[in-house]
Every structure is written in structure tokens, then in C-alpha cells.
Amino acid sequence: MKYLVVLLALLAGCATPPEPGPETPPVTEPLPEAQQRRESVAIAGLMESARSDTAAGRLANAAASLERALRIEPRNPRLWQELARVRLLQGEYAQAESLAARPNSWAGSDSGLRAENQRLIEQARQAAR
């Protein structure tokens, strides 16, 4: 990742003429990361209890915890993915597919996350057949 940043900085620095004003319109500003990190204490606890509920087969409770977490961080892609996984286990295939597709636009450059979402979508489609 560091290499990438350095390389990009080099490329951008030598080739792009200095631009006045914002580089991108406000519409595409990345999520304020500081905020995301601050929230994560609350999220970690809820995700943990969702995981143990899932392991114990208490899927409704797991889903409830994840929804609670989503109210706090509605754009946390991992939460959507986790909820998709629970729905898949609950046999709610159409929901699993939609929920897995939902965070793709926020996954940004996290290709691992995207790939996992895609895998969940495929799995849900197959199960639905």
C-alpha cells in the first residue's frame, strides 16, 4: 500500500499541472475515516456477540445485533456483509443476495471484501435454485 501511495504521488506530482480549487467535487469526498475509527469500539462488541450468536445458531439474535450496529455505522461494508451471511444461513436467499450487493459501492478499493461479497451473491443464487 505504501508503495502505491509513493508511486501515485510521484506520478501525480510530475505530470499533473497545479490545479486551482478542489480536485474532485464534494460529492466524491471519501468517508471521514477518523469518524469511522472512533465508532468502531461499539461496533466491535456488537459484531462479537453477533458472531457468537451465529455460532450458537441464534440467528435472529445475530441479525438483531448486526442491525443495531448498522444503525450506528450504516455504511460499514463489513456489517452488511455479515448480515448477508446470517440471512444466507437463515435461508433468506434473496435478502442475502441484496444485502451482499449493498456495500459494494462503499467497499472502495478493498478487493478482498468485494470478492467475498461476490462469493456470497453466487452462493445465495445457487441456494435459491
Next chain:
Amino acid sequence: MKRARFLRYLGFGSLVALLLVAGFTLHLDLRVRSEFEGRRFALPARIFARPLELHQGLRVPQPAVEQELRDLGYKYAGQGESGWFVRRDDGLEIAVRPFVFWDGPQPARTVHVTFEGGAVAELRDAQGTPLPLARLDPLPIGGIYPAGNEDRILVRLNEVPKHLIDALVAVEDRSFFSHAGFDPRGLARAAVSLVSGRVQGGSTLTQQLVKNFFLTPERTLQRKFTELIMAVLLELHYDKREILETYLNEIYLGQDRDRAIHGIGLAAQFYFGKQVQYLTLAESALLVGMVKGPALYDPHRHPARALERRNLVLRETREQNTITLEQCSAARGSALNVNSKPSMGTSPYPAFLQLVHRQLRRDYDEADLRSEGLRIFTTLDPQVQGAAERALTRRLAQFDKEKRFGEPGLEGAVVVTDAQSGEVQALIGGKDLRYPGFNRALDAARPVGSLLKPAVYLTALSDPSRYTLATPLDDSPFLWQSRGAKDWEPANYDKKYHGAVPLRTALAQSYNVATARLGTDIGVERVLDDVRRLGVQRPMQPYAATLLGAVDLSPLEVAQMYQTIATGGFRAPLRAIREVTTQQGVPLKRYPLAVEQAFAPEPMYLITAALQGVVREGTAQGLANWLRPELTVAGKTGTTDEQRDAWFAGFTGDRLGIVWIGYDDNRAAKLSGAAAALPVWGEMMAALDPEPLVLPKPEGIELVSIDPQTGLRGGVSCAGAQELPFVQGSAPQERAPCSSGLDAAAEAVDATVQKAKSWLERLFGK
């Protein structure tokens, strides 16, 4: 012989009499038991607002948390295990009450919260250990009651303050805890008064309760006798606590128009806006005093008489030594403190409750809702509701004053939802906020006007080979003719034509003519298909005029439609309920978060960017009076013919809101969406410290610099060039004359960088 026969007749007669008495008693016994049981076990469904979940980073200012705690009845600097809060250093110490949630019971605990910059900075428990989350108990917001206008808030005896019971017993029935249903001395007094011709007084609490089982207040000797027997029977079957509890839930304490105020729970709500457990000594004494004559001692109509009666109750309570002299004098010195404008219903949020009730009726039997004591956990956010109420009330009063169009005045409706999940956080059905009448948010279908335009532009932008944000649209005179329909010649709001305008500008300025031409070009049916995919289920006429909003929708339906845009194309049904449990807290049903992808992310990104343009430089620029431009809010104004309806629909990063303002009788309001609905929206959202609307850019979108003069590719050398999002490959290829070779070179380098970046990302995984 004669004597023996006489004795036999006597014996037989006595037997018959005994049997008759026994039969009568048995009959009364059955009756009194069924009445008693019936009253004790019909428990209305209880409805709760969302619980406030405190966590680090939550955007909520300290005063808002304090207000919510007060609404919940938390005492400032109170005592005991829970139910109080106190200011400490840079935050609050809260003794959170225990509560049984859907996911299990949560014990009482003390929480320290600190605030910084309008958000929660830190959360710790009593030992100073950091806490991830602290959930407050949810605000009860009403119930679903048995028919017959018998509104009731049932209370449990252990919820009733001791000083209320002490006062009641002191004034109404001093030997209540020792007698067998009747008081011989009282009975003697009654007998004396009977001789004097008037039957009155001397009733124990048990007898008063029995009296309530009859529908008529008849005062005959026979009735008196029947009541006495039934009172004794009641005492045989039930213990004092059960009888007292039922009494407290039965007692008649006044009238609110056609609604009888029965029970201490409802009375506490009606007169003091409180739950029963928070009644002070003075308040309790007032209610106890009213038992004797609710109309006579009505604190609203006869405050002086009520005050005198209350102080008498306090004196008699003091005589029993259950309160101290200090408590008594303090209470006597306090004002009546009743609600100045009594609430109109048992719920402060009747409009939201109607929505909850409707959603519940899909899954539950009406009778179960009214008797099984279900606990309904809803999505209502009292802070959002409060902000919506304040903004609407203030603005409506102002418009009514300015316009002076007479009675009845302007009406309004508001819907606010969570922009991502579709949870309904606030709902207002009319300007009389507490009156459970006609619910405009749910039931007033009104023409939506320009609020439908985003659907037209969305359909267009779904075909990037033909339409982009920069495509010029034709806003010159337009006549639409189709067989079987009247000729249609739409006009712009400013009665002018604007020639060739970029697509994004036509939406931002809400040009009718350009939109009509665009919509008929792509086809009315195709647009209506998209309106349906956005979530509108009501049948719509496939006429060209529909494109400009000649379709009637309720504010809730409009909310559903815009919700799909706010979530980036994922339809999420609007929900007012999260969970339903039994009275004991056993979960019965969840209403889970559900989404369904209805649109591809790219056209959704484009239409949202265009709606942000409406606020930045179009008809909704006025929002800048309330919301900073950096919040990049998306929105749309709507105004219908002769300004009968004023609409605003919009969303921030966290909330979606719909505001409608107009007259019930369809009079021209002479107010545009921008002038009337937008200020309500702006004021409401500003009070809620909104999150900026930040859209993640889908993969298939690129940003291209466009010269505003020509609509062609621009660059730094073009004055006022704007970067616009395009579906990849759909941006104009041709360069504007102002664009220099340098711009082309810069673009080429940018493209190379992008390619390298994605190649590297693939290589390094992130």
C-alpha cells in the same frame, strides 16, 4: 300439630329464602368475578420509541440527552438505584433504569458520558471502565386500547408512589387494609343518612370499585345492598393489593371532551404529562382529591377549588403520620402545575401510532392488540420528532399570519426516515400534533408536482448513450398531441422559455417544458415503470401530464420513492416497528431490515449528483440559510397548480425528509415549495446536525471537466469549468474551443494514472 306444621312451613320458607339468597349471592359472585377478571387482564399493547443508544462518536449534544432523560422521567440529582442523572465535569452521570428488551433484560447501571463538540466523547461505567455502548430505556409512547373510548394506561401497584396510596387511604377509606369490604361505622353513618332520606357516603374503596362495575350511578337501597355483598365477595376472592390495583386503574378522574379519564395512569398522563411513578406528593394529592368529584374539582376549570381540596387531602394525609410535616408544607406551598393545554390523546405522537397500528394489523388480530399486553418496539426517534414538530409549528403559524387566508388555516405533514435503513423516525399528520384525527402523512393523497421529475431524469440517465448530465435539452415551446387526449402545452413556472439547457440545469431549475419534452421522448410508460421500481404502488395514469406530477401521492408514498434514491437504488420498505414481544419480554416477531436492488448504482449516482445540484445552484438554493454547502444535501422542491401544494423532498447523509404544506380544502395556498416547505425542512434538519451526503463513486463512473459555455470537454484553461460525473465513456469527446492542448495532455496523464492505480490495486490486493 298446628305448631309442627307451622315449624315445617317456617323451615321450608327459610330454606327457600336461604336458597334464594344463596342463588343471588352466587349470581353476584359470578358477576363480580367476571367483572374483576375482565378488568384486570385486558392489557393494551404498549408502544415504545426507539431506545437512545449512547456510544462514542454519537452526534448528540448534551442538552438533547438531558431532555430525553427528562422525557423519560429521570430526575435531576435524584436518588436510588436508577432513574436519575446529574451533571459531572464535562458530561453526565446517568443511573440507567433496568429494562427488558427484545434481546433480553438489561440490568440497572450507572454510566458516565462525556461530550465534546456536540458528540459523545467517552462512555464509562461506574468503575471507570470504558463501555462500548449504553442503551437507555425507551420512551413509552402510547398503547392500543379496548374499544368504547376507554383509554387506559394500566399501572401496576408497585409503580404507584407510596404517597399516593397513603393519601388515597387517608381520605377515602382509612381502614382499607383491615376491613372485610365494608366499614361498619361508615355503614352506620349511611343508615342514619338513609333515615334522613338521602343515601350517601360511607363507601369503602372496595365498594367504590364495585360501584364502577355498574353502568348507572343509581342510588337505591337495593343497589347499596348488592354493592355491599359484592364488596364482601371481592374481598373473599382477592387480596387487598389486587383490589387496590384494580381500583387505581378503574377510578374515574375527569373528562377530556368525549373521552373519559379512567385510571390513575391516564390521569397522570392527562393532567401532568407523566408516568404514574413520577407523580409528586402534591400531584398525587390533587388526583386523590378529585376522586370525590372530578368535575367539581377539575383543576383546569376550578383551580382555586381544586387547590383547596388538594391541601385538605394533604392535611388528612399528614394526620395519619405517613408524611412528614416538612413534606406536607412543601407540597401545600407548591402550585397546581397541571398541563396548561391538556394532551388530546394517550399518546403524544398519535400520527406515528396510526402508522404503527396499521403495520401491526397486517400481522395481528385487533383483539390481541387490545388485550394481550404486547410490547411493541418502534423506530420513532423523539429527538427527530421534536425537531420536526418545532419547525412545522413555527412556520405554519408564521405563514398563517402573513397570508391571512382565514380559517381553517394551513395544514402540514412531515415524514422523516433513516436514509439507509428506511426506519421511520418521525411522522406528523397535521398541525394539531396531539390530536389523533385525519393523518395527512398517510392518507392525504395530493398532486406531487415537480417531485416526480427526478424519476423522469433517472430514466433518461439510465441510457448514457443518449443522456448525460451535460446533454442539452430543448426548453422551447412544446405542444403534445396524442389521440384521445386533450392537447397539452406545458409552461414553465416563470412563464418563459430557456432554449437549450444542460440536462442537470433543467432539473435544478425545474423547467417544465424541457422535462415534458424529455419525458415524452423517452416514453411516459418507461418513466412510470421507474416510478414503480422506486416503490410507488398506487396506479398512475399513463398521460404526459403525469410527468409533471399530475399524480396524487401521500407524503409517506413520496418518502418511499425518495428512499430508494437515498439508498443508492436499493428499495427498503419503510418500517415503523422493529420488534414485538409478549408482556414478559418473549420475542414474537421481528421486522428485519430488508433491501432489494432496484437500480444500477451508476444512474443513481448521477441523479443524486443532479439533486445535489438543485440545492447547490437550483430551486432549493434557499437551504443555504440553514445548512452549510459542505453538507452537499440532495433535494427537490415541488409546487402544484395555483400553488395548492408546497412540497420539499430531500436527504442528507443520514436522514430523508418529506414536507408537505397546503389547505385541506384545496384552496390555493399561494406558497411555493421553496417558500413554504423548504424552510420547514431546512430548520428541522439543521436542528438535527446532519451528516454530509457523501456518495461513494461507483466503478463505472468517471469525472470529466466540462466547459459550461459549450457543454464540451473543458479543463483548467476554460473559465468556470465544472467536473461532472459520467458513466464511463459517455462524456462528450469533443473539446471546447477554450480548452488548450495542456488540458488534453493532463487528461491523458490522469487516465494513465487511473489505469496504473487500478493495476497496482489488483497487484497488491488493496
